[in-house]
Amino acid sequence: MLRHPDGSSFRFDPGALCLELLPTGGPGPLAYFEVLREPADLVRWAEESRLPGGLGSGGGPGPGSGRALVVSAGEVADARVLRDALWRLAEGHADGARPGRDDLATLNDAAAHPPLTARLTADGDREWALGGTGTGLLSTVARDAVELFTGAYAHRIRACGAHGCRLLFVDTSRPGRRRWCSMERCGNRHKVRAHRARLTADGE
Numbered sequence: 539m540l541r542h543p544d545g546s547s548f549r550f551d552p553g554a555l556c557l558e559l560l561p562t563g564g565p566g567p568l569a570y571f572e573v574l575r576e577p578a579d580l581v582r583w584a585e586e587s588r589l590p591g592g593l594g595s596g597g598g599p600g601p602g603s604g605r606a607l608v609v610s611a612g613e614v615a616d617a618r619v620l621r622d623a624l625w626r627l628a629e630g631h632a633d634g635a636r637p638g639r640d641d642l643a644t645l646n647d648a649a650a651h652p653p654l655t656a657r658l659t660a661d662g663d664r665e666w667a668l669g670g671t672g673t674g675l676l677s678t679v680a681r682d683a684v685e686l687f688t689g690a691y692a693h694r695i696r697a698c699g700a701h702g703c704r705l706l707f708v709d710t711s712r713p714g715r716r717r718w719c720s721m722e723r724c725g726n727r728h729k730v731r732a733h734r735a736r737l738t739a740d741g742e
Contacts, residue, residue: 550707550723556683557708558583558587579614580609581593584675608669608672609675651677
């Protein structure tokens, strides 16, 4: 669920973990949408993301605190840097542009750290090992981006087709014809405009 600063919300599935990080803010005018300001914000994003299993809550004092994810203020700043690099890399990829050297370095540096550690429970469920860090979370996100940009769906990274909407997604549908970030938002708006245009044309 995406929450706009004006209080509105809508469902949006970008199809990949790394692209889920983008709507938390971004470079330039996208800073208006910033929500990653403190450790609890990044933990909350992780809890609401497509990462399976529980991640606990709160910033916590450090590894071994009994929480699955512990985030520092510095790691929140690192998350914003990685997110902004991912914005430029994903938009560039969708447009067929070569990635920027600095953004590549940011992504690869994040991916070089150990990721979050998944484990199997006695009930056959998946959960995250205790003491995971914000750095491990960002590594998990960065590695997902590497897989996306080099994988089978790399050619399906797209921007929403609505005018003025910059949301990015990977089209994992079988037909490969997804146009909108969300039918609830931009898809329905397009339908309404098209319907009004037809009514106008019929009335002339």
